[in-house]
Amino acid sequence: MKNYTSIKDIEHIDNWIQEAKELKRKPLNNNLLGKNKTLGLLFFNSSLRTRLSTQKAALNLGMDPIVMNVTGDAWGIEFGDGTVMNGTTAEHIKEGAAVISQYCDIIAVRAFPTLTDKEKDESEEVLESFVKFASVPVVSMESATGHPLQGLTDAITISENTTKKKPKVVLSWAPHVKALPHAVANSFTQAMQKMDVEFVITNPEGYNLSSEITKDTPIYHNQEEAFKDADFIYTKNWSSYDDYGKILKTDLDWMITKEKIGDAKFMHCLPVRRNVVVEDAVLDSDSSLVIAQANNRTYAAQLVLKKILENL
Numbered sequence: 001m002k003n004y005t006s007i008k009d010i011e012h013i014d015n016w017i018q019e020a021k022e023l024k025r026k027p028l029n030n031n032l033l034g035k036n037k038t039l040g041l042l043f044f045n046s047s048l049r050t051r052l053s054t055q056k057a058a059l060n061l062g063m064d065p066i067v068m069n070v071t072g073d074a075w076g077i078e079f080g081d082g083t084v085m086n087g088t089t090a091e092h093i094k095e096g097a098a099v100i101s102q103y104c105d106i107i108a109v110r111a112f113p114t115l116t117d118k119e120k121d122e123s124e125e126v127l128e129s130f131v132k133f134a135s136v137p138v139v140s141m142e143s144a145t146g147h148p149l150q151g152l153t154d155a156i157t158i159s160e161n162t163t164k165k166k167p168k169v170v171l172s173w174a175p176h177v178k179a180l181p182h183a184v185a186n187s188f189t190q191a192m193q194k195m196d197v198e199f200v201i202t203n204p205e206g207y208n209l210s211s212e213i214t215k216d217t218p219i220y221h222n223q224e225e226a227f228k229d230a231d232f233i234y235t236k237n238w239s240s241y242d243d244y245g246k247i248l249k250t251d252l253d254w255m256i257t258k259e260k261i262g263d264a265k266f267m268h269c270l271p272v273r274r275n276v277v278v279e280d281a282v283l284d285s286d287s288s289l290v291i292a293q294a295n296n297r298t299y300a301a302q303l304v305l306k307k308i309l310e311n312l
């Protein structure tokens, strides 16, 4: 594998899950594979888990991680082709990516969407510019439309925690105070579509994800109906896709409660707003898998880096 920018880069998810579980059992088994190799982590946005777990994964493989907060710390990067750079951007991605490629053997990038310009976000301008102008492999650490390291993590976590051959998994929208990206929900959907699970999505009217992502996955506008017999309830807020980037609903009737989830396991990528997205009683109970999920971020990243290193 060269780049990892989408769940589509996973050929056989069941094999990947098995390999990740093996890495988790013996995380230091390949600790010479990345010797004298550098991973550059570039953050255009905030992060806790991705920033630390991806470095941890690199260290487990013997790689040296170097990290930069691009926004604020680096020169403003220009992505436009042929732009007259007489504004706020000082460095073009053509030079930027070429230079970083001389320092790093793999480049990992986090760049969230604008949520105001659908076309620009769907073109994945930042991530795809790195793919185009870097001479080394590129890994997405959450881009405008996807969070494939998270989606892989979630698939591993469901596989570890299921007691059934084919569990029912529900992706539920929940309220939030800010307009949030579709990336996590998109990659989770794509990961579940590759797994042998009964997968449904529930969200209020006006909040359907892109039909290019949901494809033939059933969508319920009635949360209670969707939650019936659920084994896993994965919760995430996202802003409207049709009315792009808008918040259409703020009341808390879609918040996840202990009563609503019954015996199902609760999942969320974190960070999560307590008592807005989900009530304390869920997060503080044995039903919550959020800490186990965050742990698996290391092994998802380690698997991806290992596959790229083996192909360098």
Ligand SMILES: NCCC[C@H](NC(=O)CCC(=O)O)C(=O)O
Residues within 6 Å of the ligand: 142, 178, 180, 181, 182, 183, 184, 269, 270, 271, 272, 273
């Ligand atoms: N990487 C995991 C989620 C990142 C981002 N969440 C956020 O921005 C939450 C911020 C807040 O709660 O203020 C998202 O939804 O894509």
Ligand SMILES: NC(=O)OP(=O)(O)O
Residues within 6 Å of the ligand: 046, 047, 048, 049, 050, 051, 142, 150, 269, 270, 271
């Ligand atoms: N889940 C996740 O990506 O967390 P961070 O935004 O903290 O990296």
